[in-house]
């Protein structure tokens with residue numbers, strides 16, 4: 001194999017998502033079964049030892065595609081030459097912390113990381129922000145990287161997309177593989193809007209197959225939107241393997257493309273499509289080809305959807321205003 005390895009940087013590498021993610025990257029599931037990778041694990045000083053342990057385990061897997069592992073607590077080293085950056089490490093909300101405190105604490109992480117990406121990453125860098133609040137953290141990092149094209153900064157709503165696929169499949173007795181064109185709009189938060197009106201199940205309109213608007217409004221949407229909290233309640237910790245799986249899906253789709261006739265959901269800087277103010281990092285339906293994504297255009301948005309998209313976008317605008325007031329963007 002003569003291909004140059006792709007440099008993949010993972011922040012929060014010693015955390016629970018990192019542990020579920022790194023082995024899948026090293027085995028070729030992120031970029032492809034023929035793409036060698038070099039891993040950079042970025043942690044805070046307290047996380048370095050655990051990251052070393054994970055690196056030992058990665059070595060012990062003898063993955064043929066894994067061409068090296070570096071571990072660092074310096075973002076300038078961690079992002080040097082990075083082609084793909086998965087920003088997972090973030091400050092979780094702790095007792096007594098207000099939303100503004102959380103945004104400020106994460107600003108202290110994502111602003112310097114954005115600057116380090118700006119100054120040191122490869123020209124083709126692609127960034128996925130997983131750490132919450134993912135959309136606004138992506139906005140903070142992007143604002144700190146003026147030399148990187150804005151569209152390279154994305155936020156993860158693929159976990160929400162995958163959650164919605166399964167809920168819809170279970171309701172309709174179909175297979176997730178039969179469902180296409182589902183969309184998550186807005187923020188990765190409880191205001192997100194999973195939209196089935198353009199989705200198809202085995203070629204039939206999903207909303208018509210469901211034929212139950214009350215189930216959509218009262219069961220489907222809240223179940224998907226509050227699934228993160230339900231996992232925390234059940235597991236005593238936030239989703240990890242499913243989040244790592246969604247990160248793999250997000251980047252794999254971005255790099256290798258969407259299937260013909262289907263699309264995916266990605267949090268991306270808005271170009272003003274569907275009335276979402278330009279620059280907000282909001283989830284949209286996208287198709288991907290040749291390492292680039294495009295927003296699916298021309299979808300008719302009914303009143304049911306419009307109100308819900310607007311509410312989530314409003315929340316994103318408020319988060320943007322809050323980080324602007326804190327001088328983070």
Ligand SMILES: NC(=O)c1ccc[n+]([C@@H]2O[C@H](COP(=O)([O-])OP(=O)(O)OC[C@H]3O[C@@H](n4cnc5c(N)ncnc54)[C@H](O)[C@@H]3O)[C@@H](O)[C@H]2O)c1
Pocket residue numbers: 011012013014015016017018042043044046047088089090091092109129130131132133134156157159160188238239240243
């Ligand atoms: N977008 C999504 O769908 C989604 C889904 C699940 C979880 N999340 C979020 O992902 C984040 C990580 O979750 P987790 O369960 O792995 O958390 P975790 O606490 O297990 O791990 C986080 C790791 O990040 C590290 N870290 C903190 N600050 C860092 C920094 N400045 N640089 C590098 N590393 C740093 C910590 O040391 C820790 O090892 C959380 O914010 C969580 O809410 C997002």
Ligand SMILES: O=C(O)C[C@H](O)C(=O)O
Pocket residue numbers: 132159227228229231238239
């Ligand atoms: O909901 C959370 O706080 C965790 C994560 O974002 C999730 O969706 O599982």
